[in-house]
Amino acid sequence: MFLKNAWYVAGWSSDFKQELKAERYLDESIVFYRRSDGSPVALENACPHRKVPLSMGKIIDDNIECGYHGLTFNGLGKCVLAPTQPGSIPPRAHVKSYPVFDRYKLLWIWMGDPELADPEKIFFVENYENPEWGYTDGGVLDIECNYLWIADNLLDPSHVAWVHVTTFAGAGTEDQPLEIEKTPDGVIVSRWISGKLPSPYYAKLVKFEGPCDRLQHYEMQFPAIGVNKSIYTPVGTGGKGSKPGPKTLINISYNFMTPISEEKTRYFWFQHRNTEPQNKEVSEQMNKGAYYAFEEDRDILVAVHNGMSNKETPNIDLGLDAGAKLFRRSLSKRIEEEENNFRVVGD
Numbered sequence: 001m002f003l004k005n006a007w008y009v010a011g012w013s014s015d016f017k018q019e020l021k022a023e024r025y026l027d028e029s030i031v032f033y034r035r036s037d038g039s040p041v042a043l044e045n046a047c048p049h050r051k052v053p054l055s056m057g058k059i060i061d062d063n064i065e066c067g068y069h070g071l072t073f074n075g076l077g078k079c080v081l082a083p084t085q086p087g088s089i090p091p092r093a094h095v096k097s098y099p100v101f102d103r104y105k106l107l108w109i110w111m112g113d114p115e116l117a118d119p120e121k122i123f124f125v126e127n128y129e130n131p132e133w134g135y136t137d138g139g140v141l142d143i144e145c146n147y148l149w150i151a152d153n154l155l156d157p158s159h160v161a162w163v164h165v166t167t168f169a170g171a172g173t174e175d176q177p178l179e180i181e182k183t184p185d186g187v188i189v190s191r192w193i194s195g196k197l198p199s200p201y202y203a204k205l206v207k208f209e210g211p212c213d214r215l216q217h218y219e220m221q222f223p224a225i226g227v228n229k230s231i232y233t234p235v236g237t238g239g240k241g242s243k244p245g246p247k248t249l250i251n252i253s254y255n256f257m258t259p260i261s262e263e264k265t266r267y268f269w270f271q272h273r274n275t276e277p278q279n280k281e282v283s284e285q286m287n288k289g290a291y292y293a294f295e296e297d298r299d300i301l302v303a304v305h306n307g308m309s310n311k312e313t314p315n316i317d318l319g320l321d322a323g324a325k326l327f328r329r330s331l332s333k334r335i336e337e338e339e340n341n342f343r344v345v346g347d
Helices: 147-153 157-163 280-309 319-346
Strands: 007-012 021-025 028-034 040-044 058-060 063-065 079-081 100-103 106-110 139-143 179-183 186-196 212-221 225-234 249-261 264-273
Touching: 007 021, 007 028, 007 249, 007 264, 021 249, 040 100, 063 079, 139 280, 147 249, 147 264, 147 280, 147 319, 157 186, 157 280, 179 319, 186 319, 264 280
Parallel strands: none
Antiparallel strands: 007 106, 021 028, 028 040, 058 063, 100 106, 139 264, 179 186, 186 212, 212 225, 225 249, 249 264
């Protein structure tokens, strides 16, 4: 169900300190902490003796001491001390270690083969260091649904016409035709809407009066990263292949889904815009509006998960589901290839 050889967001970097923090991702129990030099550590949260959570122990000299019998593990998961049998560390006394890396104020974790964990494969955020771009603080939500329902939602520009009436909706969002593109990293669903007024969420940000050309760019990249790009430009200056002008507003919402289990997902996000980079008031208003909209999504997605998990009659698909179905098939193929490779290595 999950792609293991991939980088997932474990949390905001500031949430991990020199203390033990227990989390569960991809149905695996993990304990996090930072060494005295600030470098992050993530280990299987279970002592190999009697599977007591290591998060119930304590940090000693950058290692974790189990709170049951004192077995002590370093940041690589190797047992370095067995107090009850001095000089004789059990050969199988080790725990799984997960590669972790700080980037974009987020802590990323690699859930698969550590040998394949290249930090250069972490999702790239364009213009992150560009001082001409402003960003929001972002947020995090736990959603009681499978992560693929969220992925479906992030490949569906049409739902905003009904779910986000006071924020992301606007004329043309309910019936304008969609374009679907398969990419090496996922799927893009997009459309240009011409000659309509900006949506309520962006109306105060655009630098021109009247109607606009508007791009809805909804993209999902493996394993579960959504990139929603909104472009607003004066009428007649937008469209496929057009280039941004001096009055063009670009806002990008980065959405990171980390499955906790098949029934629950942790959803992280922040936004990046090409205007008013130092305006904290704008950033706070945008963040507040985004949080409100994502709460609206959460209500719908929990209902979708419950409805599809307990359906009494068959469901149907609509044309707008084509992008989501393509992403699911592509992801499923990658997961299958990964599992087949694992079985080959195991044999």
